[in-house]
Amino acid sequence: MNTIPVNEPMLGKRELEYVSECVRTGWVSSAGRFIHEFEREWATYCGRKYGVAVCNGTAALQVAVAALDLQPGDEIILPTFTIVSCVLAVVYNGCVPVLVDAEPATWCMDVDKVKGKISPKTRAIMAVHIYGHPVDMDPLLSLAEQYGLAVIEDAAEAHGCEILSRIKTNSPEWRRCGSFGTLSCFSFYANKLITTGEGGMVLTNDSKLAERIRGLRNLCFLPGRRFRHEELGFNFRMTNMQAALGLAQLERIEEIIARKRWMGREYTRRLQEIQALELQQQEVWARSVYWMYGIVLAQESNMDARLLAEELKKRGVETRPFFIGMHEQPVFHQRGLFVGEQYPVAERIARRGLYLPSGLTLTEDQLEQVCNALREVLS
Ligand SMILES: Cc1ncc(COP(=O)(O)O)c(C=O)c1O
Structure with missing residues (x-):
């Protein structure tokens, strides 16, 4: 595959x-x-x-x-x-x-x-x-x-x-x-x-x-x-x-942005009805370029991002985990920084978020395949 x-x-x-x-x-x-x-x-x-x-x-x-x-x-x-x-x-x-x-x-x-x-x-x-x-x-x-x-x-x-x-x-x-x-x-x-x-x-x-x-x-x-x-x-x-x-x-940035926005629209259209997912909200004052299409597992879902990534990988879909908050980094704790600090939103999305294939070469068939894999895993 x-x-x-x-x-x-x-x-x-x-x-x-x-x-x-x-x-x-x-x-x-x-x-x-x-x-x-x-x-x-x-x-x-x-x-x-x-x-x-x-x-x-x-x-x-x-x-x-x-x-x-x-x-x-x-x-x-x-x-x-x-x-x-x-x-x-x-x-x-x-x-x-x-x-x-x-x-x-x-x-x-x-x-x-x-x-x-x-x-x-x-x-x-x-x-x-x-x-x-x-x-x-x-x-x-x-x-x-x-x-x-x-x-x-x-x-x-x-x-x-x-x-x-x-x-x-x-x-x-x-x-x-x-x-x-x-x-x-x-x-x-x-x-x-x-x-x-x-x-x-x-x-x-x-x-x-x-x-x-x-x-x-x-x-x-x-x-x-x-x-x-x-x-x-x-x-x-x-x-x-x-x-x-x-x-x-x-010289072709407009074409690149148009491609990313197409990808963003298509993922959103297909994924917004999946109850188990939270998508990045697009504010009315913003025109996103969808650098990477991120998803977060909703609180009701009993899966975490690591398990979801493994299941998607079995179905031929590569993903990347979200950032881990800077306050959770051992390297900074060793320097006495951020010890005991808590940031609940960052902690939640770090554990429940990942991003999907978002490259400029992504075809509509591939995008559909990614969404089908997600539906299958989350149903
Ligand atoms: C928000 C943000 N800032 C800075 C960087 C660092 O850029 P570079 O990898 O070119 O050093 C990245 C890299 O991905 C990034 O996503």
């Missing part, structure tokens, strides 16, 4: 053409035309002034926090239901992560719970859009403004996703994710909507922050004198070949 994979990248002729150009011309490291073009085009697509490409999404978050020049012990508020990269970026920069539970309908950070976590040491909020659905950014941005906090937006899973926002104008307008943060971060890992294999980017409208991130990604060489350093940076550079791939992908 052929297994239906969770994800497969879709690469075409244009990708081959651009990457071949790098090989043909010898521009294979982090200098070359594609880097600048990809940075400019991605920033423009997301409605930002500056883009700084880096080697992956984790590095993007790490330099974003570093660029804010925070003091040891300063606090950053972020969701517990996310990837380890988010907390790692905070901890590696000597700051203290302060967690917030997920919101039960969209699984994104519960914005109503953020205010209660603000302390005199809070300096920033990191908002993470989950599985293609955005965080409710308007109230979060108002709160950040009220308390003078920076916002780091993690839009790794939300390329092209939009929010109906009122924050800049009186009349609501659709704005893309990646346009909201003081600094907005992306991953272009192979399972993302736009991929560079490995890769990431930080976007901002602030020229000083952009310059600082350019320095940090390239070992903080002093502009006037290479090999002289006043600060420690990182080698987080993206290669021209990676950027070539990204630029080619970006």
